Amino acid sequence: MLEGLVLGTIFATIILFLVLFLAWRFRAVLIFFWHEKILVSFVNFLSGMSKEERILSWVKEHAMAGNPQSVLDAIDYYCYNTEWAMNVGDIKGVIMDRIVEEAKPRVLLELGTYCGYSAIRMARLLPPGARLFTIEFNESFASIASQMIQLAGLQDKISILKGSTQEIIPQLKKKHEISTVDLVFLDHWKDRYLPDTQLLLESGLLRKGSVLLADNVICPGAPEFLQFVRGHPRFQCTHYPATVEYLRMRDALEKAVFLG
Template sequence: MWLALLYGCAGGAALLYVLYRWVIPSVVQYHAGLALIWHDTIVEGLLNALTQTTRPQRLLAAVQKNATRGDPRSVVKAIDQFCRQKEWAMNVGDEKGCILDSVVTEVNPATVLELGTYCAYSTVRIASLLPPHAKLITLEFNPHNAAIARQVIAWAGLGDKIQLVEGASGDWIPKMKEKFAIETFDLVFLDHWKDRYLPDTKLMEECGLLRKGSILLADNVICPGTPDYLEYIRNSPRYKSQYFRSHLEYTKVEDGLEKSVFLG
């Protein structure tokens, strides 16, 4: 009897592990809502409780273990490996990251604003491609994420190119010219709270931070989605927009980047 119970428990545990490790992740690869609930709520909450660490802390540990100090691309690779093999995280990801890289290379910006640092994955990707003396300002609302991001940036050896600012985008955007001697931004990467894309874009317009030819590049415009931003940016005569179809980071769910040129 006890042996049968033991075998039953072992079999049940094995089944749960298979479901957790392979079956459910495979299923949610193709469903936006399930993917976000599974990865961002269930798995993250479970691992936080079991390890008494946070996802950003686990991501930083993976960088420190697997990336070469002072090598930005090895930092990006380490984060991608962590997110594909260990634990999903809402970075722009490797697939959309290539689109981001191509836009940065095309624009060759001297001034960049990133809204939403998280753990500095896209920050590192952008900064590694900037010309000498370029300035990248990245805003992060969450102080815990900002603390992790600073360590990732330092590990990548890009501290001299990046200025990380903690606080709300709505508070900092009006202070940009005064605090950072910025006239306009050549490139703005939007990857923060999705309901802030539109108000922050309008705020940048009002504050004169966009010049003719400035580029806005917005992530996650399909999943989780930014319908009000897309309606505005695609119908405003002040912008010329292009959609780059891709997938939600590390899944098969449709997502994409919206590139918008400010026409003045």
């Protein structure tokens, strides 16, 4: 009997260490699951609003109309202090700012609009005449992003294209009269990073010097995309270590310059 208790204790200890190891190993997934599934569902039920609607309401109340930086600051404050959200955020945003300023793009393409944070962040740096096209599949997100962009006063620089990337990217040349894009920001479904990059290539939308900038390449991660651009002779890559927006978790941006 004593031997059975000892074996049972050893087995339980092994199981406990295994659970703790798996929890640590997949902590990023658990944190995302907590924020995006459990916590947000509970708050949605109590408030009768979606998280994105709550962010918009906060920004309308606290941001200065016509001031893009004020809108960004209001979103950052809310996401640091009230609810996490999947914007690029202020820390990685500084890296993004530098890349946009270096690239001096006239035509930008964003894959994944969400609440409009990154579109506003990039568009506020554009010179007169430059244009940003952002693709969003979710109708609710597109509506909220449109209101954010209007509040920031950047509606003349940003066009929201509603639909899937695989549907819209091949239409960009004919339907939207875009010959090539100077900068592409990838921040949508991570399993779409690679096929959409290949679609951009197949559609002839990349010119020599076009820049791909991809967010969240470590967390939650886009390994197939990284393997493709880093191993492709026509891309020159730069890795920018950072942390997940509003959380102290390891992440990074990846810049891939198309060499033509």
